[in-house]
Structures are given as C-alpha cells and as structure tokens.
Amino acid sequence: MQASLSPHNTMSDQQLSFPIMEDLSRTNKKSHTTSFATNKVLPIHRWVPWIAGFSSHFVKEAFDKYSHGGIVLDPFAGVGTTLLDSIVEGCDSIGFEINPYAALACRVKTAFNQIDRNQFAIEILNFETFYHQKTGSDYMPISTMPPGFKTRHTFYSRVILRKVLIIQDFMASIRNEIIRDVFRLAFASNMITFSNYSYEPSLSTRISAGKNEIDDFPVGQLIIGKLREMLEDIKWVKTIYSDKNAQATVINDTFFKYQNYLSPESIELIVTSPPYLNNYHYNRNTRPHLYWLNLAHSPKDFKKWEQENLGKYWQTVREKGTINLDLEFSLPNLEEKLAMLRALNPEKGIYGGNGWANYAATYFNDCYKLAKGVKFALKKGGIALVVIGNSILQGMMVETDHYFGQIAESVGLDLIDIQISRKERVGNSIIKSDVRVEKAKKSDKLYEAVVTLRKA
Ligand SMILES: C[S@@+](CC[C@H](N)C(=O)[O-])C[C@H]1O[C@@H](n2cnc3c(N)ncnc32)[C@H](O)[C@@H]1O
Numbered sequence: 001m002q003a004s005l006s007p008h009n010t011m012s013d014q015q016l017s018f019p020i021m022e023d024l025s026r027t028n029k030k031s032h033t034t035s036f037a038t039n040k041v042l043p044i045h046r047w048v049p050w051i052a053g054f055s056s057h058f059v060k061e062a063f064d065k066y067s068h069g070g071i072v073l074d075p076f077a078g079v080g081t082t083l084l085d086s087i088v089e090g091c092d093s094i095g096f097e098i099n100p101y102a103a104l105a106c107r108v109k110t111a112f113n114q115i116d117r118n119q120f121a122i123e124i125l126n127f128e129t130f131y132h133q134k135t136g137s138d139y140m141p142i143s144t145m146p147p148g149f150k151t152r153h154t155f156y157s158r159v160i161l162r163k164v165l166i167i168q169d170f171m172a173s174i175r176n177e178i179i180r181d182v183f184r185l186a187f188a189s190n191m192i193t194f195s196n197y198s199y200e201p202s203l204s205t206r207i208s209a210g211k212n213e214i215d216d217f218p219v220g221q222l223i224i225g226k227l228r229e230m231l232e233d234i235k236w237v238k239t240i241y242s243d244k245n246a247q248a249t250v251i252n253d254t255f256f257k258y259q260n261y262l263s264p265e266s267i268e269l270i271v272t273s274p275p276y277l278n279n280y281h282y283n284r285n286t287r288p289h290l291y292w293l294n295l296a297h298s299p300k301d302f303k304k305w306e307q308e309n310l311g312k313y314w315q316t317v318r319e320k321g322t323i324n325l326d327l328e329f330s331l332p333n334l335e336e337k338l339a340m341l342r343a344l345n346p347e348k349g350i351y352g353g354n355g356w357a358n359y360a361a362t363y364f365n366d367c368y369k370l371a372k373g374v375k376f377a378l379k380k381g382g383i384a385l386v387v388i389g390n391s392i393l394q395g396m397m398v399e400t401d402h403y404f405g406q407i408a409e410s411v412g413l414d415l416i417d418i419q420i421s422r423k424e425r426v427g428n429s430i431i432k433s434d435v436r437v438e439k440a441k442k443s444d445k446l447y448e449a450v451v452t453l454r455k456a
Contacts, residue, residue: 043233044112048105048189050079051201051280054273054387058421058450059085062271066383067091070268073377075255075370076310080106082271083248087113088237090244094262096255098305100295101188101286103252108181110248112234120179120234124227127170127183131220134166141165143172148298149291153205155195163219164191186226188289194219195288203285254308256366258373265455267377270384274370277363277391277400279314310370311363318355326365329410334364334403337396344394356393364403371408378455384413386451387421392444401449414454422448 045056059082069091074082077095079102086093087110097103133139143165149155156164167187174180192198194217200209207213251261275282283290283305290296306313317323322342325335338361344353374384386408391398405415423445 043236044084044109045081047109047185047230047233048079048102050102050105051199051282051285054081056081056085058387059271060089062269062385063089063091066269066385068268070379070382071266073262073267073270074272075258075270075373076272076274077106077250078102078273080109080248080250083110083250087244087246087248088240090246092247092249094249094251094267096251096253096258096261098252098254098308099282099286099290100252101289101293102282103250104181104293104295105185105189106248106250108178108185110250111178111181112237114178115182115234116176116179117231117234117238119176120182120231123174123176123179123183124224124231127227128220128224130170131166131224134169135163135220139166141169143168146291146294148296149288151197153196153207155197155288157196157213157215159216160194160214160219163217164194167220167223182230183227184293186223186230188293190222190226191288191292193217193222197288199285202281203287255310255373256308256369258377262377264376265379265382268379268382270374270378270382270386272385273387274310274367276389277311277360277393277398278389279359281313283309310366311359312366314355314359317358317362318350320358322354323358323361325361327368327407327410331403331406331410334406337398337403341393341396341398344396353394360391360393360398363400364407367404367407368411371404371411371413374408374453375411375413375455378413380455382455383416384453384455386453387448388451389448390446392446397444401451405451405453408451408453412456414456416452416454418452419450420447421450
C-alpha cells in the first residue's frame with residue numbers, strides 16, 4: 001500500500017472520486033484526471049495554486065504503475081506536484097523550473113520535513129501580535145514597495161499597502177530561513193486576492209474584468225488563516241511520511257541545460273507537463289509575486305525567462321519572417337499543418353497565420369529538445385509520462401500530443417500510447433481572444449492527453 005496525501009478527516013468520498021479518463025487510444029486502461037483542481041484540497045499541494053498543474057492522483061497512479069524506487073524527474077516542475085508526491089512515496093526526485101516563484105514553491109513544499117512545527121507555531125502567534133499591534137497604532141512600516149514593480153493601475157489601495165508593508169516588516173524579522181520562506185509563500189499565494197488585479201485567467205485589472213476595486217481587506221486574517229492551514233498540513237503529512245528520507249532537488253534553471261545537471265541514463269520515471277501551445281505567460285502572470293518576493297528586479301529578468309521558456313511566446317516570434325521546423329528528420333504531416341496555418345489570414349499581418357506558424361514551429365523545435373533530454377536522462381526501460389494539451393490556432397486544430405509523440409519516436413523513444421485524460425479543457429487564453437483567432441469549428445475541442453514514452 002502506498003502512502004496517500006488525502007487526509008480522511010477533511011475530504012468527503014465525493015471529493016476523492018474523480019472522472020475516469022475516456023480512452024481514445026489503442027489500449028483500454030482507465031485513469032484519473034490530470035487536472036490540478038483536485039490538488040486544491042490536498043495538504044501541502046494546496047499551498048500554491050498553479051495554472052495547468054496536474055493532479056496528485058495522476059502522479060500517484062504513475063508511481064503505482066511504473067516506479068520501482070528509482071529517481072523521478074520533472075523537467076517542468078511547476079509548483080512541485082511530482083516532487084512532493086515523490087518524497088511521500090520515498091523516491092528521490094529532481095525538478096527543473098524556470099520561474100523562480102514556482103521554484104520557491106517547490107523548494108518550500110518539499111522541505112516540509114525540515115520545518116520545526118513548534119517554532120513555526122510560535123512565529124504564527126508572534127505574527128498575530130505584531131500585526132494587530134502595528135495596524136492598530138500609527139506605526140510607519142520600514143519596508144517599501146519593490147522599486148522595479150510598475151503597474152499601469154494602482155496595485156494595492158493605500159490602506160491595503162500599509163497592511164502589506166507591515167507584513168513585509170514582520171517577515172524580514174524571521175530568523176529561521178525555511179520558516180521565513182513558508183511565510184513568504186503564504187503571503188505570495190494570496191497577494192492577488194486583495195489587489196486590484198485578478199486572474200481571468202491571465203492577470204488583468206479587476207475593473208477590466210467588471211469587478212469592483214478593493215479599498216480595504218482583512219489581509220492579516222487571511223494570511224494567518226493560510227499559515228494555520230500550512231501548520232496543520234505539516235503536522236498531518238508527518239504522520240504518513242514516517243521514516244522515509246527521500247530528497248527533492250529543485251533546479252531553478254531551464255531544463256534545456258539538462259546536461260549540466262543530470263547524469264545520462266540516471267532517471268527511472270519522468271512525470272511532467274510542459275507549457276502548452278497556448279501562449280500562457282507564466283512569468284508575466286506571476287510578475288507581482290516575483291517582484292514582491294525579490295526574485296525579479298527589472299524587465300531584463302523577464303526577457304531572459306521568455307527566451308528560455310519552452311516554446312517562447314507568440315509575441316517574440318510573430319514578426320520574424322518565416323521560422324521553420326529544425327528537427328534533423330522530416331515530419332511531413334506537421335510540416336503540412338504548419339504550411340496550412342501559415343497561409344491563413346495574411347490580411348491580419350502579425351496577427352495572421354504566419355506569426356502563429358512561427359510560434360508553433362518554435363514550440364515544436366523546443367519539443368524536439370525536450371524529447372532529446374528525455375532520451376538522455378532515462379535509464380533503459382525507463383518511462384516518461386508527458387501531459388500535454390492540444391491547441392486551436394487561427395481556428396485550426398493542432399494535435400500537439402500526436403506531433404510530440406512523433407517527435408519522440410523520431411529521436412528513438414518508444415511511443416507506448418496517447419490517452420486523452422481530459423476531454424474538455426477550459427481557460428485557454430488564445431481561444432478566448434477574438435482579435436487573434438477565428439472561431440474554432442464547433443467540433444474542435446481543447447483536450448489534454450498523456451503521452452507515454454519508454455526508452456528501449
Ligand atoms: C504546465 S506547468 C507544470 C505544472 C506542474 N505539473 C504542477 O503540477 O505544478 C509548466 C511549467 O514549466 C515551466 N517552464 C517553462 N519552460 C521551462 C524550461 N525551459 N525549463 C524549466 N521549466 C520551464 C513553467 O514556468 C511552468 O511552471
């Protein structure tokens with residue numbers, strides 16, 4: 001029996017049952033949904049929400065099927081779903097994550113075993129006292145807004161800003177580094193809630209989303225509630241974790257530098273989900289977190305992450321003439337698809353097919369690098385599960401999962417199968433944009449698939 005991160009005292013049976021995958025592929029296996037939604041109620045997993053994260057249940061199922069205790073790798077670790085479950089299962093793991101805020105989340109979540117619960121509980125009490133005293137007096141906070149953090153619209157109201165700076169003052173006084181980082185995460189994972197911005201799903205002003213601005217908010221109470229929840233989670237997870245001493249190594253760098261960090265053929269299992277071909281901008285959407293946690297200092301930082309992000313972004317390649325596939329082998333059906341896309345809507349200039357074909361070509365060129373990295377890292381017989389969504393660009397369906405499978409086969413990996421794990425995905429920022437995209441055909445749906453690969 002493997003340990004499970006589901007606390008029986010807080011979850012109903014209904015919460016524990018998940019949709020069964022519809023099997024559209026060659027095999028007849030049933031599996032759990034890959035959606036991150038279920039993580040929102042699981043201890044520690046729930047600390048930081050992340051768009052397009054996958055579910056802990058999915059990772060557990062991968063362990064049941066494919067793990068024999070070897071090292072687990074997640075090249076696109078996000079907020080650490082795979083890494084945290086690896087620790088609980090007693091397996092060492094390695095995660096690459098380019099976004100420093102997500103990498104911090106991975107580090108803190110997987111360090112739950114190093115957090116002294118009593119000391120943490122005392123710091124929460126100290127915080128409550130400090131916050132009530134300072135907000136109830138004419139105390140002038142020492143902390144200031146991060147200097148590089150510029151927004152078109154006021155991010156925090158004057159009243160809320162004072163409360164936030166008081167919290168910053170307290171956090172700066174915490175001596176224990178890991179406890180300070182837990183506090184930073186508690187603040188950052190809530191910081192949009194009391195701002196004049198919201199996720200729609202990209203970060204935009206509340207006003208543009210038709211919501212009221214926020215003048216005042218019980219900021220301290222929200223953070224204290226979060227901290228208490230975190231303390232409970234740590235207490236609970238320690239009861240199931242027992243004496244296993246697995247380590248998670250978090251590398252805050254691009255996976256494409258894998259040769260600098262990994263030994264060849266050292267990994268038994270890869271469970272990962274790269275960015276989809278949907279131009280979702282993880283770094284821009286975490287700008288406030290990155291600045292307020294002192295992880296970004298200027299737009300230059302963002303440029304670098306943009307360039308190193310898998311697939312880059314449509315904005316960075318749309319004006320670049322013609323970007324072709326660069327694969328060392330030919331994939332006629334993908335080439336044909338890109339040619340069709342390129343020919344669409346020339347009258348729209350940079351918003352037409354050529355720009356999107358450039359973006360798709362860049363994306364698949366990076367998928368090629370990913371497939372080579374998978375081949376390099378996996379031991380013989382090792383398995384990679386890659387969760388990837390399809391795309392609809394300029395109204396045209398791009399079956400990203402199938403093309404990725406073909407690329408992986410072309411670099412010499414065995415393609416075991418492709419299963420649809422979610423039949424109808426929502427929240428794609430592209431499909432919602434009337435400016436850039438034609439209406440998708442009624443029959444075209446956004447889905448999510450699990451591509452299973454093996455190194456022979
Ligand atoms: C779909 S999310 C992964 C979510 C993760 N499965 C979870 O449950 O939290 C993809 C992640 O890849 C990261 N990323 C993008 N390009 C990267 C690169 N070249 N190297 C490492 N990480 C990258 C993004 O910052 C993002 O967090």
